[in-house]
Amino acid sequence: MPVHTRPPLPSRVHRILAVASLAVGLCVAAPASQAQAQAPLKAVASFSILGDLVRQVGGERVGVDVLVGPGGDAHVFQPSPAQARLVAQANVVFSNGLGFEGWMSRLLKTAGYKGEQVVVSKGVRALKEAEGHDHDEPRGHKQGAHAHGGSDPHAWQSVSNTKVFVRNIAQGLCRADPGGCNIYEDNATRYVAKLDALDGEIRAAWSPIPVAQRKVITSHDAFGYYARDHGVKFLAPQGVSTESEASARGVAQLVRQIRQEKIKALFVESISDPRLIEQIGRETGVKPSGALYSDSLSAPGGEAATYLDMMRFNTRALTSAVRGQ
Incomplete structure (x- = not known):
């Protein structure tokens, strides 16, 4: 009859260490994969004002790159190859619309971009080039209006329009990242409340x-x-x-x-x-x-x-x- 003996101590130690090593590896892998799943959504905004609005709605879940930074003029902007690469890597691209970024369609084509595109002015009642201004104003400056198809693109100068922007941003982020939709909608709701307060401040400042x-x-x-x-x-x-x-x-x-x-x-x-x-x-x-x-x-x-x-x-x-x- 064969006699069963315990394995030598070193081999038992090796097996225990191997099991422990595997357990540690699984523990390390889980946070790594979790961190990878929570990597910020890559968003690109056309200009600095829009970039700020996207950050307010996206919060920490969204990384925002801005093409025309603070002090830049989007009317005369010319995208660089590096910015085309930035767009190509984005999950979602935000633009104002209303002809403000005359260069945007060329940039998207150059970048080969196929992701989510959000025009934040969708739903805003656009002013025509002379609307909102005095009709007796100097008439020697019509050239710029034609560059925007007759529309005034500066819709963010109305706080009520900016609330429309914010809702469009939240919807665009939800489409690009459905898992974060509740976060985006909550952020948008809180920011719209701040915009309501701002609108009241501005009206109070002008009233006297x-x-x-x-x-x-x-x-x-x-x-x-x-x-x-x-x-x-x-x-x-x-x-x-x-x-x-x-x-x-x-x-x-x-x-x-x-x-x-x-x-x-x-x-x-x-x-x-x-x-x-x-x-x-x-x-x-x-x-x-x-x-x-x-x-x-x-x-x-x-x-x-x-x-x-x-x-x-x-x-x-x-x-x-x-x-x-």
């Missing part, structure tokens, strides 16, 4: 100022939606695009109007060449009141680093200027 006094000169027609919402008369030597050129006749008419109506608020824009506004200031004796943020946020940590900050900053600057302060 007589409508006849609400007259402002800016570099280009970027504030038509703000004008519509708050009864402000904006005049500009350029059209809705910074690519357009102000005509001598239009500028001369604007100078006469400033003198006749005693307009006090004269602003350059953060993305625009200030020389034309400075020239108008010299001819009218009206000192420029500073810069407004129309198509771009400020750098991180600046006075207009988020959409909420930008709208508050612009409103403070505008209401102070029209009062002559």
Whole structure:
């Protein structure tokens, strides 16, 4: 009869160590795969204001790259090969629409992009190029409007429009990442509440100022939606695009109007060449009141680093200027 003996101690130790090693390996693999599953969704936004809105809705679940960064001008932007590669790797691409990014379709084609595309202005009632502005304004700047098919693309200057943007962003993120949909919808709901509060602040800031006094000169027609919402008369030597050129006749008419109506608020824009506004200031004796943020946020940590900050900053600057302060 064979005698059963225990395996030598070393072989038993080896087996125990092997089992322990396998268990450790499984424990390490589980968090790694979990981390991989939770890697941020890759989103690309066309310009800085839109990038901020996507970050507000996406939260930590979404990594956002912006093509036209703070201080950049999307009207004249030319994408680089590196940015085409960035788009090619994205899960979702967000654009304003309304002709604002005339370069976007070429970029998507160059990148071979086949993922989710979200036009955030979908559902917004677009203003036509002269709508929201005074009809007696200088007529020598129509060229820029044609670049946008006759529409004013600066829809984010209305807080009510921005709420539409936010809902479209949430829906786009849900399509690209269904597992995070509850998070995106909750973030959007909280941010819309902040936008409602912001809208109330802006209306309260303008309410004591007589409508006849609400007259402002800016570099280009970027504030038509703000004008519509708050009864402000904006005049500009350029059209809705910074690519357009102000005509001598239009500028001369604007100078006469400033003198006749005693307009006090004269602003350059953060993305625009200030020389034309400075020239108008010299001819009218009206000192420029500073810069407004129309198509771009400020750098991180600046006075207009988020959409909420930008709208508050612009409103403070505008209401102070029209009062002559």
